[in-house]
Amino acid sequence: MSPDASSRRVVLATRNAHKVDELRRILAPSGITLIGLDEFPDAGEVAETGATFAENALLKAHAAAAATGLVAIADDSGIAVDALNGMPGVLSVYWAGRARDDAANLQLVLEQIENVPDERRGAAFVCAAAAATPDGREVVVEGRVEGSLLRAPRGAGGFGYDPIFVPMGESRTTAEMSAAEKDAISHRGAAFRSLLPLLDELLSTAP
Numbered sequence: 001m002s003p004d005a006s007s008r009r010v011v012l013a014t015r016n017a018h019k020v021d022e023l024r025r026i027l028a029p030s031g032i033t034l035i036g037l038d039e040f041p042d043a044g045e046v047a048e049t050g051a052t053f054a055e056n057a058l059l060k061a062h063a064a065a066a067a068t069g070l071v072a073i074a075d076d077s078g079i080a081v082d083a084l085n086g087m088p089g090v091l092s093v094y095w096a097g098r099a100r101d102d103a104a105n106l107q108l109v110l111e112q113i114e115n116v117p118d119e120r121r122g123a124a125f126v127c128a129a130a131a132a133t134p135d136g137r138e139v140v141v142e143g144r145v146e147g148s149l150l151r152a153p154r155g156a157g158g159f160g161y162d163p164i165f166v167p168m169g170e171s172r173t174t175a176e177m178s179a180a181e182k183d184a185i186s187h188r189g190a191a192f193r194s195l196l197p198l199l200d201e202l203l204s205t206a207p
Contacts, residue, residue, distance in 0.1 A: 008203060009033045010131075011040070013064035013074035018159050019188075023073075026183055026192050030200070034073075043067035053077065053090055053128035054140045061132035069134050071202055073195070077127035077188060079161045081109060081149065083116045089126075092161070102160050106153065110164065113149065121149045125165060125174075129191035131199045139198040143191030158182060 010032050012023055020036040027034055037043050046063040050056035056076035064072035078092025088095040088109065096104035113121060124147065130140040146168045153163035155175030162175035167185055174182050183189045 009035065009070060010199070010203070011064050011068045011070045011072045012036050013046070013060040013072050019075070022179075022183065022188060023192060025179060026189050027196070030196055032199075032203075037064060037068075040068050048076065048090070050076070050090065053126055054130070054142065056090060057128040057130035058132065058138055058140055061130040061138065062136070065132045065134045071131060071133050071199070073129065073131045073192075073199065075127050075129045075188060075191065077125065077191075079109075079165065080124045080126055081113065082122040083113045083120055084109075106161055106164060109149070109161065110151065114151075118148075123147060123149050123165060125161075125187040127187040127191040129188070129195040131195060131202055133202055137202060139195065139202065141191055141194040141198070143187045143189070143194060145185055145187045145190065 008031055012020055012034055014020065015037050020034065024034050043064065044067070046060050048056040048059065050059055053076040057074045060074035060076070061072045064074060076090065078089055080086045080089050092105065093100050096108045125145050127143045128140055129143065130138060132138045147166050150164045150166060150173065155163050155173045157177065158175040163173055165174050166172065167174065174186065
């Protein structure tokens with residue numbers, strides 16, 4: 001692998017500051033320098049038209065690689081609720097409308113499963129993590145954490161559906177955990193840790 005530090009510079013296909021910070025923590029031991037799309041104001045938004053998390057992650061990674069000339073990584077993630085037949089799924093961020101309002105999305109899910117008994121309130125956070133190179137190579141993996149949904153939000157950390165999600169074997173929501181505790185078990189952490197060796201291969205052979 002090239003010792004040139006620039007060869008470890010990777011763009012994350014998002015302008016979401018929460019995700020950039022989270023992925024910087026997760027990837028810190030790798031020596032990768034992670035930057036967000038905010039450093040590339042001319043990079044356009046990508047329509048997430050895929051039917052699966054993997055398809056959307058690859059769409060975003062390829063678009064970011066093409067726009068920046070760097071190896072790019074992206075994720076698509078969301079919550080799959082058993083009582084909603086796996087929805088919101090890829091629609092998680094837009095569940096309550098195009099405003100991408102975390103609080104409204106969470107509240108709508110709670111209303112939809114209000115009458116579901118506790119034993120059937122299972123859910124999973126799912127994340128597909130993808131990497132793509134400017135010359136079109138790609139890899140994609142998936143991470144998943146199983147759990148259940150509370151009837152009311154708890155905790156001030158995290159974002160999205162974290163305040164109502166209790167991972168299996170835990171009594172706290174992911175919003176009640178420290179950043180390090182959440183990273184250790186999260187769907188995004190699992191996906192990107194699995195992606196890392198594949199990303200290393202792409203970086204070592206990047207033009």
